[in-house]
Amino acid sequence: MEFDGERILDGINLYFNDHEFLTLLGPSGCGKTTTLRIIGGFLTPTSGRVLFDGKCINDVPPYERQINTVFQRYALFPHLNVYDNIAFGLKVAKLPKDEIHTRVQEMLEIVGLQGFENRRIDKLSGGQQQRVAIARALVNRPKVLLLDEPLAALDLRLRKDMQNELKRIQQAMGITFIYVTHDQEEALSMSDTVVVMDKGRIQQIGKPEDIYNEPKNAFVADFIGESNILDGVMNADYKVKFFGRTFRCLDAGFQPNEPVDVVIRPEDIDFVDPEAGHLTGTVTSVTFKGLNYDIIVDFKGFKWLIQTTDHQPVGATVGIRLNPEDIHVMHKSEYSGLFGDYSSYSAEYDELTEDADDEEE
Amino acid sequence: MKKTNRLFTVLIFIFLYIPMAVLIVGSFNTGKNLAVFEGFTLNQYRELFRDQDLLALLGNSLLIAILSTAIATAFGTLSAVGIYRMKPKLRKAVMSLTNIPMTNPDIVTGISLSLLFVFIGTGLLGQRQSLNFWTLLLAHITFNLPYVILNVMPKLQQMNPALQDAAMDLGCTPLQSFFKVTIHEIMPGIISGAIMAFTMSLDDFVISYFVTGSQFVTLPVKIYSFTKKPIHPKIYAMFTLLFLLIFVLMVTMNLLQLRGEKQKAEKRAKDESKAMRTFKRVAAAACAFILLLGSVLLIATTRQDKVTLNVMNWGQNIADGSDGTMDLIAAFEEAYPYIDVNYSEYASNEELYSKLSGGGLVVDLIIPSDYMIARMISEDMLLPLDFENIPNYENVIETYKNQAYDPENKYSVPYTWGTVGIIYNSKYVDEADVTGWELLWNEKYKGQILMFDNSRDAFGVAQYMLGLDVNTTDKAELQKCADVLSEQRPLVQQYVMDQVYSKMEEGNAWIAPYYAGDAMMMMENNEDLRFYLPEDQAFNLFIDAMCIPACCQEKEAAELFINFMCDPEISGANMDYICYGSPIAGADAYMEDYLAESEIIYPPEEILKRGQSYGFLPEEITRYVENLFLQVRLN
């Protein structure tokens, strides 16, 4: 897919299964909305094919696809009320009046908006608008529902509620949801399958647990959760060397002495007495986070983030131990060396700016 | 500070509204002068509704405004959608194209369009009539389009683009999504664009003035030609009614808006969308009706079994039925029911010449003066007459046949003759000063003197005063005249043509050179006015004659008209109104006695002998004089 001569998507090869909740996850500009728009039919790929039930639908316009979309910021019609918004697609399809009525009522019930039929759109709260948008799409009984950052405009509490709500609706309707978000927590908690994307390419496809536990490269490791990423060398199967020490690990199948990226999750690290540790370092900063402390420790000039419930004062010398299951080894990739260093750590680390507009035209 | 600001605002509003108040008061005035309230009357309104021509002009204006607004709104809205979807660079280029008519002065837009139409119509297609209803409509659409686009574009940009996607996602084709969603979103822009376009189009004068032909004239263009003369107070009555109409419209629109906003808060959306639907239906029906009406009117005006005779005459130069005279055009149309006279006016020979040589007009009959006839003959602008169709030609007195301008009398039949002298206000002007043309150079009356605003008459006055040949081609002599005219300039209040009426009748100027017949009419309205022909000096003796221009399309009908005018009874009735001398034998029998016996109209033979007619001047000299005169006017 190219846009204005710029390559937006490259080598996307994705399969969606029936009744699946699939999430496209990535930072803004990664091509996830573009992918969604291609599926929806709003964009035509410059090369490649979109198959639906085995048929190529590249040239099928959006209004003839059995796919519906919940748009970013909903795109509800401001000149219509709740009822007419939901009934819009059915009216266009010229369904009989009473059928429209029953189906709209049904939908209103599913999204819990009975009694709001005549309400103007601008008189609804964000969550209610969200529900109308979902109802408006689902009432057409699509085979696939596309959701483009549907929860981005809601506040935190409401977002959590709606996550559960969406999951419930998906299970109740039994159709495929393709969900776009940049929020990794949302992706992990709702999806059957997560597709991590960046720079127009798929970085990893997998179940949420696999993605978290077995990131394929430094990007995925950093984007999903927090990671300390170190340069290492795979001495042999199950043996990785970094910081001048060789550690045992659970990874195998690398070339002998292959340079690799080593990922250590901050919550997997435990403090021990300096003498007893594999490594010793100095605490440079401590931030209270509620559940835990974020502690930055300087190991030979390389700063690690460690999340622990043990408080350590700044300046203290600490030791750590690393168990084999805490160490993940990845092949080197174009992302190596870009992530995983907390030298410039600040308390508001890697809050992703919600700049989703970049990926629209 | 707030108080002074309020006071200031009130004063500015008074400033804005006083002239309109003057016009409204004028509509209830028994007299014609805006400055003198003579008494209350509603007659002007009665006169207005009796004046079919004026109402027809208003109809013309409405027709053009409605058609151009409807077309520009539909066309502009669709175009705006197209422009909106363009790539930014191209969009910027198109928007600057859109801004050209907005930033260009109206006069340039008008001129450029009129030159284009004449260039294509007359130059390329060889049409006689390249300026007409259609060119006017095209021009109005052109200047209306930017208003629509500039109003719709921001609404499109404000619109959430996902709405269109949402509509398509829910099964709308692109066209359906435009009508079901987009149009609702941009409706306020469409409406305000249409309102703006309509008012601009209805009130446009400058562009229409340059682009319109003689057959289809809008109200503002006509008002412009009126205002050269003492304007009839029924125009003020029309102004008052239009003012009321627009005022009421604006107030109701504002009230509706205010109420609508309140209702939005209270009323349920369902009713609103219902109201919207009804509104849409009504609007669609109204549009359809207007378009239908427009096309019917068009077909009605373009397809006629009747012959249309386009007559172009001097202002106030034919009896029109007012003040107890005969309505000659009505009488002619009665005598020849299959002929429809389309009558239009010009203020000077030069204007007539410009109109004809500029192309773009169909005119079947004109009534220029002697020297202009000579010029037109030399430039092949006139057709020879078929005198078989003009048996009444034998009524023309021999003196006025075979004149120098048309020696073999092949192209013209005399209409009137008259003299040019000086009209003055005896209340202010000392009788001792009333001698010759020098009165116009008398320092005593600085700022109260009016002067001809056409080169030939102005130079003529100078030549008569200096005792020079009025038909000279000697550039040195002409330069001398220009010098004299430049000397006179500081004394002159204004250079005028038809405006001389109001200026003199209302005492706002005291001295003016003008045509004897017009002087008689002014004297009827102001008894202090006097007229004289200079003692011992030459003066202009002119003959206006009926001719058929080369662009004529109804020659036979035109000849019938000429024949009609040569009837003694008709000519006499005509002179009752225009107060000139009739060249038709026996016409005086039908004229009112005071006219037939007037020395102003029929000066004694020994004075008449001093009269000199204008002859033909070569093109080069005409242009030279024209340029000299422009220099006099400018410096």
Next chain:
Amino acid sequence: MKKNKSILLSTPYILWMLIFTLIPLGVVGYYALTDPETGVFTWGNIRDLWLFAPTLGISVWYSLVSALICLLLGYPVAYYIAHRGATAQKILYMLVMLPMCMSFLLRTLAWVGLLETNGIINQFLNALGIRSLNMIGTPGAVILGMVYNYLPYMILPLYAIIVKIDSRLIEAAEDLGCTPVQVFSRVVLPLSMPGILSGITMVFVPAVSTFYISQKLGGTDTMLIGDVIERQFKSAGNPNLGAALSLVLMLLVFVCTGIMNRFGSDEEGGVVV
């Protein structure tokens, strides 16, 4: 697919505007460069233009003066309107719009009746025992006519800008120690600059090209460039010279608006009516 449609939608418009705005200007250029009699190419009309330099100067001078007077008169009014309640704003806005919808020919004519030697104002002055003033036919009368006709074109864009100024900015300025005068000069005035510039343009352009106002209210010394052009087309029969003059007028206006735009921000669409 989408691209093609947009071209389909806008091509007629682009063609229309090319045919009816750009090409006509080309035709004006063609006339300006041809001889009125022979129709052959000539620089003659362009060469004659210098004769009209003083006229052009007067036109520009009068219009600039009118635009400035309009600004001085219009700004307080726009400011006042912008600070009324919503309903009052609507009504006052409408009252400013209303004169623009009425025939400007007749409204100008009413000024003739007011300013004449024996006109309404002089009758009024005489009644007060003051000698008649000589008003009609003076440059002042022409400028008055321009100010009167085009004042709404100044007030409306000014109002549109002033009403948008966030009142918190004014409060912030006061909070930072500005006196009312300073608030105006340092905050309100700079913020209303786009309105001032578009107002000046909207008064200047029609004023510099008018011919009706000077014909009715002017005298012997107040012939404007618009008069000369109108005369070339409507009575002198020299459209070629007229075309050359309109070309100059157009150039002048584009240069002026260009300068205005350069001074102003990139605010698009100065058209507020």
